[in-house]
Each structure stands twice: as structure tokens, then as C-alpha cells.
Amino acid sequence: xxxxxxxxxxxxxxxxxxxxxxxxxxxxxxxxxxxxxxxxxxxxxxxxxxxxxxxxxxxxxxxxxxxxxxxxxxxxxxxxxxxxxxxxxxxxxxxxxxxxxxxxxxxxxxxxxxxxxxxxxxxxxxxxxxxxxxxxxxxxxxxxxxxxxxxxxxxxxxxxxxxxxxxxxxxxxxxxxxxxxxxxxxxxxxxxxxxxxxxxxxxxxxxxxxxxxxxxxxxxxxxxxxxxxxxxxxxxxxxxxxxxxxxxxxxxxxxxxxxxxxxxxxxxxxxxxxxxxxxxxxxxxxxxxxxxxxxxxxxxxxxxxxxxxxxxxxxxxxxxxxxxxxxxxxxxxxxxxxxxxxxxxxxxxxxxxxxxxxxxxxxxxxxxxxxxxxxxxxxxxxxxxxxxxxxxxxxxxxxxxxxxxxxx
Amino acid sequence: xxxxxxxxxxxxxxxxxxxxxxxxxxxxxxxxxxxxxxxxxxxxxxxxxxxxxxxxxxxxxxxxxxxxxxxxxxxxxxxxxxxxxxxxxxxxxxxxxxxxxxxxxxxxxxxxxxxxxxxxxxxxxxxxxxxxxxxxxxxxxxxxxxxxxxxxxxxxxxxxxxxxxxxxxxxxxxxxxxxxxxxxxxxxxxxxxxxxxxxxxxxxxxxxxxxxxxxxxxxxxxxxxxxxxxxxxxxxxxxxxxxxxxxxxxxxxxxxxxxxxxxxxxxxxxxxxxxxxxxxxxxxxxxxxxxxxxxxxxxxxxxxxxxxxxxxxxxxxxxxxxxxxxxxxxxxxxxxxxxxxxxxxxxxxxxxxxxxxxxxxxxxxxxxxxxxxxxxxxxxxxxxxxxxxxxxxxxxxxxxxxxxxxxx
Numbered sequence: 001x002x003x004x005x006x007x008x009x010x011x012x013x014x015x016x017x018x019x020x021x022x023x024x025x026x027x028x029x030x031x032x033x034x035x036x037x038x039x040x041x042x043x044x045x046x047x048x049x050x051x052x053x054x055x056x057x058x059x060x061x062x063x064x065x066x067x068x069x070x071x072x073x074x075x076x077x078x079x080x081x082x083x084x085x086x087x088x089x090x091x092x093x094x095x096x097x098x099x100x101x102x103x104x105x106x107x108x109x110x111x112x113x114x115x116x117x118x119x120x121x122x123x124x125x126x127x128x129x130x131x132x133x134x135x136x137x138x139x140x141x142x143x144x145x146x147x148x149x150x151x152x153x154x155x156x157x158x159x160x161x162x163x164x165x166x167x168x169x170x171x172x173x174x175x176x177x178x179x180x181x182x183x184x185x186x187x188x189x190x191x192x193x194x195x196x197x198x199x200x201x202x203x204x205x206x207x208x209x210x211x212x213x214x215x216x217x218x219x220x221x222x223x224x225x226x227x228x229x230x231x232x233x234x235x236x237x238x239x240x241x242x243x244x245x246x247x248x249x250x251x252x253x254x255x256x257x258x259x260x261x262x263x264x265x266x267x268x269x270x271x272x273x274x275x276x277x278x279x280x281x282x283x284x285x286x287x288x289x290x291x292x293x294x295x296x297x298x299x300x301x302x303x304x305x306x307x308x309x310x311x312x313x314x315x316x317x318x319x320x321x322x323x324x325x326x327x328x329x330x331x332x333x334x335x336x337x338x339x340x341x342x343x344x345x346x347x348x349x350x351x352x353x354x355x356x357x358x359x360x361x362x363x364x365x366x367x368x369x370x371x372x373x374x375x376x377x378x379x380x381x382x383x384x385x386x387x388x389x390x391x392x393x394x395x396x397x398x399x400x401x402x403x404x405x406x407x408x
Numbered sequence: 409x410x411x412x413x414x415x416x417x418x419x420x421x422x423x424x425x426x427x428x429x430x431x432x433x434x435x436x437x438x439x440x441x442x443x444x445x446x447x448x449x450x451x452x453x454x455x456x457x458x459x460x461x462x463x464x465x466x467x468x469x470x471x472x473x474x475x476x477x478x479x480x481x482x483x484x485x486x487x488x489x490x491x492x493x494x495x496x497x498x499x500x501x502x503x504x505x506x507x508x509x510x511x512x513x514x515x516x517x518x519x520x521x522x523x524x525x526x527x528x529x530x531x532x533x534x535x536x537x538x539x540x541x542x543x544x545x546x547x548x549x550x551x552x553x554x555x556x557x558x559x560x561x562x563x564x565x566x567x568x569x570x571x572x573x574x575x576x577x578x579x580x581x582x583x584x585x586x587x588x589x590x591x592x593x594x595x596x597x598x599x600x601x602x603x604x605x606x607x608x609x610x611x612x613x614x615x616x617x618x619x620x621x622x623x624x625x626x627x628x629x630x631x632x633x634x635x636x637x638x639x640x641x642x643x644x645x646x647x648x649x650x651x652x653x654x655x656x657x658x659x660x661x662x663x664x665x666x667x668x669x670x671x672x673x674x675x676x677x678x679x680x681x682x683x684x685x686x687x688x689x690x691x692x693x694x695x696x697x698x699x700x701x702x703x704x705x706x707x708x709x710x711x712x713x714x715x716x717x718x719x720x721x722x723x724x725x726x727x728x729x730x731x732x733x734x735x736x737x738x739x740x741x742x743x744x745x746x747x748x749x750x751x752x753x754x755x756x757x758x759x760x761x762x763x764x765x766x767x768x769x770x771x772x773x774x775x776x777x778x779x780x781x782x783x784x785x786x787x788x789x790x791x792x793x794x795x796x797x798x799x800x801x802x803x804x805x806x807x808x809x810x811x812x813x814x815x816x
């Protein structure tokens with residue numbers, strides 16, 4: 001590798017908001033996205049919320065010429081919504097499903113059905129001289145910032161994502177993470193992810209920036225965003241990221257970062273309710289591995305992990321309460337059923353003359369009790385899983401804190 | 409590293425069969441296992457089916473002196489049942505839950521509730537000069553060899569396990585896998601796992617062997633095994649494994665492999681219904697990375713992946729049929745409900761004089777329809793997930809086959 005040539009890499013990331021029957025002007029927008037990707041010829045394209053496999057297939061056909069390699073990550077009832085297009089061969093893929101992802105009974109928030117996950121794919125560049133690890137992901141949405149019931153779930157996801165990246169990226173030279181993380185830059189989850197993996201934020205590192213103010217990716221200018229949700233943030237919020245790091249003897253520099261600005265360039269409608277993020281990275285091999293000074297970083301890491309652990313603890317106690325109350329409800333329903341069975345048997349045995357209860361309301365009550373029993377039992381099982389996963393994450397965080405203190 | 413010293417590593421692996429209220433003489437056996445582990449002072453201990461966290465805590469207290477480091481992997485409703493004890497620090501853990509793990513409605517087979525998964529933990533040896541990746545796992549049980557409905561699920565698990573090991577072990581020097589794989593040595597799943605990861609079987613590689621004939625770990629001699637299930641296998645079957653490979657410039661040799669033989673040494677009852685597997689490995693650093701000739705190995709790999717893909721395809725078609733029939737049942741139940749609603753409205757509107765239907769059977773029918781609708785919808789969702797995961801695995805296998813043909 002004489003002269004250490006630079007690899008220029010253009011990456012495109014977009015949450016496409018392509019939900020069948022629900023997203024506005026979906027087909028038109030998917031077509032627009034496809035046209036633009038074909039025109040722009042990026043090196044790597046990371047898409048989220050492509051919920052319909054038909055949309056993926058259409059994109060695949062359209063982009064076959066300039067992005068011969070692609071992958072759609074399947075999971076959950078609806079799918080993961082994640083797909084990737086690449087100019088270079090995809091060597092291998094791995095799907096990691098988060099252990100917690102919202103509640104199945106929150107139908108209006110739908111996250112549970114989506115099987116949110118992180119998809120990893122590796123590829124070689126420049127004839128096999130370097131290797132990427134490229135996670136593409138989406139975390140649980142935030143539906144209410146003031147009273148965010150999903151914060152513990154999102155923190156567990158951020159932690160699992162960080163652990164996944166740490167464990168899978170060790171043989172890579174460069175790690176690139178793109179996706180809708182559903183977290184503001186200063187949120188504990190994103191600080192946890194960044195400090196635990198060492199990933200850098202393309203927006204803060206970029207030499208040149210062009211796009212929405214503060215790099216926001218959910219902006220009031222966009223005609224598809226819900227204006228009331230953005231009320232507290234007049235500029236919008238930044239929740240879509242391209243993050244990167246060099247693992248071995250490489251350096252990565254972000255030369256340019258761009259976002260779309262409410263509408264797709266050259267048209268009057270946006271690609272999606274999110275803005276697209278486009279980064280141009282320069283990757284170069286170095287003689288020496290870039291060993292950053294880690295002592296202050298580790299101090300921050302310990303603080304962030306402690307903060308995240310506290311939040312996970314709050315979620316754990318809430319989950320334990322819910323497990324208890326659903327368990328109690330199931331027991332009560334069971335008792336009612338038993339009582340009814342005793343009463344019915346008593347009536348059959350002729351203890352009472354004639355008919356002691358009106359048959360209809362008696363059977364209605366029994367069916368109600370059965371319904372409550374089934375529902376409460378399912379919820380109890382679900383919250384039991386939730387408690388286990390939160391406990392597991394808290395335990396892992398405790399272990400990391402111990403390791404940071406004992407073996408800095 | 410002058411002189412390349414050898415590290416001797418003693419590993420213990422056991423499926424403990426410690427299910428609360430169900431496993432015979434559980435507490436006595438867990439105590440026996442603890443006593444023996446304290447006496448024998450292995451370097452690494454991998455346990456499966458420790459379903460009760462209380463049992464784990466008791467073991468942890470008892471073994472604290474000789475195995476100061478331990479971890480319990482939490483997942484699913486009941487837990488993963490996996491735990492590890494180690495003489496040396498555990499650096500980090502990661503839990504990967506298989507995407508498919510049986511059916512929730514097969515209560516008698518219980519696998520779905522256990523959240524079977526693979527736990528990974530890394531550790532340094534000899535002052536940080538080498539690094540282990542140590543997956544500990546259990547795959548879906550085989551309940552009927554002749555008509556094995558879970559084969560596709562177990563194959564998906566074997567594939568995911570192999571992918572997980574490939575992606576996470578790249579930075580390790582040595583990979584050690586221990587666990588109850590629920591597969592015979594010649595089964596397609598184990599061949600897939602071994603050929604796709606390059607792991608070697610401690611039993612076939614061992615210089616010395618001592619234990620049950622053919623290394624069996626489920627033997628008729630053991631008083632807890634179900635004799636009728638072992639009828640076709642008079643010697644027993646081998647389904648618990650210790651597998652290993654050297655990733656970088658190390659060599660691993662299995663000096664000795666032992667199994668227990670029906671009863672725990674020095675007592676009259678067995679540790680479990682499975683036999684324990686104990687391996688003594690010699691690990692040495694080499695000047696040169698051991699690059700085996702891969703061309704024939706890759707040919708076998710392509711064959712094995714093709715065979716596994718066929719089986720996954722069979723499972724996929726079965727899952728598609730079940731998805732279809734449960735969907736049809738849900739639609740029929742919905743139609744019945746609608747019909748009843750129309751009839752009831754008709755009666756209310758006074759189209760018929762008096763009462764056209766007996767109230768009780770009418771409401772019973774309605775509740776039955778609601779019950780069927782809920783059940784069929786849940787099953788339909790479940791089989792939809794199953795179809796997605798089987799499709800995903802088939803797609804990944806297709807990609808690997810392509811890569812093997814195009815870029816050998």
C-alpha cells in the first residue's frame with residue numbers, strides 16, 4: 001500500500017416513512033427516492049422504514065444498474081424496514097433484534113410489530129484491502145418527550161446496539177453507522193452509544209455543512225411533519241445520524257455533510273417526513289494506529305453509563321409494578337371463574353330450587369372472566385420478559401462500570 | 409512472548425436440567441454440581457438449563473472462592489438458563505436471541521418460553537496476551553426424530569449461531585463453544601455450524617478419551633433419561649459438545665476429553681439427565697497463522713449450506729401454509745361475527761316477531777367467534793414472523809452460496 005491512497009465514500013441515509021396505506025404519497029415518494037439515487041450514484045445507501053417488500057423490490061429493479069448489491073432485513077410481523085444498496089459486494093449480513101421494543105398492546109405506536117433491529121453488513125473496498133462494518137438501524141420512536149414511557153426501552157436498545165457494534169466490528173477497519181436513532185444529540189442514549197463505541201458524529205466533525213440549521217432532520221418546513229410535535233423546537237430536531245470510526249490503522253474524515261431542506265431537490269414535495277442525510281467521507285490508511293487518549297473519555301463513559309443505568313432502573317421498577325398488577329388481575333379473574341364453577345356445580349346438584357342466576361348474565365360473566373384471565377396472563381408474561389431484559393441490561397452496565405473502575 | 413508458553417485450559421460443560429417443580433431431585437443435584445465444581449477447580453464452567461435464578465445465586469455464593477467471575481444470561485419468559493463461571497475476569501457479555509424458537513402454543517414443549525439464545529463472553533488470559541470468545545448456547549430440543557417439526561427452527565438457530573460466531577469472534581484468538589446443541593454429530597445443523605465457522609469437535613480431536621461409548625451424553629444408563637426415547641440408540645446419543653478453533657496465530661489441541669457415565673463420580677445419582685463433558689485444551693502461540701487448505705472445505709461447505717437451505721425451504725412452505733390457514737380461520741370468524749351482528753340488528757329493528765334465537769346460544773356463539781378470531785389472529789401474526797425469519801435465513805444462505813461460487 002505505497003502512498004496510502006484516499007478512498008472517497010459518499011453515503012446516503014434516509015428514514016423513508018413508507019408505510020403502506022398510512023404514509024402520504026408513498027409510491028410517488030419512493031419513485032422520487034429511486035430516481036434521485038440512480039442520478040446521484042452514492043457508494044452506500046441506508047434506508048429505514050421501507051415497510052413494504054414490494055417497494056424494496058421496485059427500488060432494487062430500478063437501482064440494479066448503479067447499485068448491483070442490496071439487502072432487505074426481515075424481522076418482526078411487518079419487517080425491520082431496513083434495507084441497504086451498495087455499489088460494492090456485500091459480503092455477509094447479520095440481523096440483531098433488540099430484546100425490548102415497546103408494547104404489543106400499544107397498537108397506535110406500532111413499534112412492537114416492526115421488529116426493530118440492527119442489520120450489519122460487511123464489505124471490502126479497493127480490492128479487499130480494507131473492510132467495513134456497516135450497521136443500519138432504527139431505535140424505538142419517542143412519542144412524548146415530557147413523559148417518555150419508552151425511554152428505558154430505547155436505552156436498552158442503544159446499549160444493545162453499542163454492544164453489538166463493539167463485538168462485531170473488531171475485525172473491521174472502518175465502522176459506519178447510519179440510521180434514525182430517535183434521540184436528540186444530547187440525550188443520554190446517544191451519549192451512551194457514542195462513548196461506549198467511540199463513534200464520531202459526521203455532523204459535528206464535518207468540514208463543510210449544507211442543509212437545515214443545526215443539522216435538523218425533522219423540520220417544520222417539511223409538509224409531512226406534525227407541526228404540534230415540533231412546537232417546542234422551532235428549528236426542528238436532529239434524530240437521524242451518520243456516525244463513523246476507524247478501528248485499525250485508518251483515519252476517517254468527514255469532508256462534507258448535507259441534509260435535504262424540507263423538499264427534495266428540484267421538486268415540490270419532500271422525500272419523506274425526515275430529511276435525508278448525505279456524508280462524504282475520506283478514508284486513508286495510516287502507518288500507525290490512531291490511539292486516542294482514553295482516560296478522560298473513560299471518565300465520561302462511566303458518567304454516561306451510570307446515568308443510563310439509573311434510567312434503566314426506573315424502567316425496571318415500572319415494569320415490576322406492571323408485572324405485579326397484571327399478575328394480580330389474572331389471579332382475581334381465576335378466582336372469579338372458580339367461584340362461578342362452584343356456584344354452577346351447586347346449582348346442578350340441586351342445592352337451589354329452580355334457576356338461581358339468569359343464564360345469560362352468568363355466561364357473559366364467565367366469558368368476561370376468561371377474557372380478562374387470558375389478557376392479564378399474556379401481559380404478565382410480556383412484562384416478565386421486560387423485567388428480565390431490563391435486569392440483564394442493568395447487570396451488564398454494572399459489569400462495565402466495575403471493569404472501568406478496576407481495569408481502567 | 410519468548411518460548412511460546414502453553415496455556416492449559418480445563419473446561420466443564422453440562423446441561424443441568426434444573427427446572428423448578430419439574431426436574432427430579434433438582435436441589436440435591438445442584439448442590440452436587442456445586443460441590444464437584446468447587447473440588448475440581450476448572451478454568452471455565454458452562455452450564456445450561458439453570459432455569460431458576462435462585463439456583464444460580466446459590467451456586468454463585470458457593471463457588472465465589474474458586475470462580476470469582478460469573479454471569480447469568482437473562483431472556484425470554486423463564487430465562488435463557490445459561491450461566492458461566494470463570495476463574496478469570498469476564499470482560500464483556502452479549503446475548504443473542506434466536507429469531508425462531510418453537511411455537512408458543514406447544515406448551516408441552518416449552519422451548520418458546522425459554523428464550524433460547526447464545527451468550528458470548530470474552531476474557532483475557534495470561535495478562536492480556538490472548539483473548540477468548542466463549543459462546544455458551546442451547547438449541548431447540550428434538551422431540552421426535554422421525555417427524556421433526558422443529559428441524560427448520562433448529563437449522564435457523566444453527567445458522568444464526570454460526571453467523572453470530574463468525575461476526576463476533578474475529579478479534580478473538582481462540583473461540584470455545586460449549587453447550588447442548590440438541591443435534592447428533594452427523595446432523596445437517598451441526599455440519600452447517602462446523603463447516604461455516606471452522607470449529608473443531610473436541611471429541612473427535614481428543615488425544616485421550618474417557619467416558620461413555622461414542623462420547624454419548626444422553627445414555628440409557630442414566631436413571632433420569634427417558635428410556636423409550638433412546639430405544640433406537642442402545643448406546644445413547646451425543647448432543648452436548650465442546651467445540652473450539654484458533655482464530656489468529658494460535659494453535660489449540662484437545663489433550664483429553666471426559667464424560668460422566670450415568671452417575672456423578674463418587675455418588676449414586678447423576679448430576680443431570682445429560683452427562684457432563686470435560687475437556688482439557690492446550691493453547692499455544694505460533695509464529696505463523698495456521699492457514700488450512702480451504703478449497704475442499706469450501707466444497708463441503710457449499711454442499712452443507714445447500715442441504716440446510718432445502719430444509720429451511722421445507723419449513724418455509726409449512727409456515728406459509730399455516731399462515732394461510734390461520735388467516736382464513738380469522739376471516740371466517742370475523743364473517744360469523746358480522747353475520748350475527750346483522751341478525752341481532754335485524755331482531756332489534758323488529759323484523760321478526762318475538763325472539764328469533766335463544767339468547768344463551770346466540771351469545772355463546774358470539775363469544776366462541778370472538779375467541780376463535782383472537783386466537784387465529786395471534787397465530788397468523790406468529791406464523792407471519794416465522795415466514796419472515798425463514799425467508800431471511802434462506803436469503804442469507806443464498807447469498808453465501810453465491811459468494812462461495814463467485815469469490816471462492
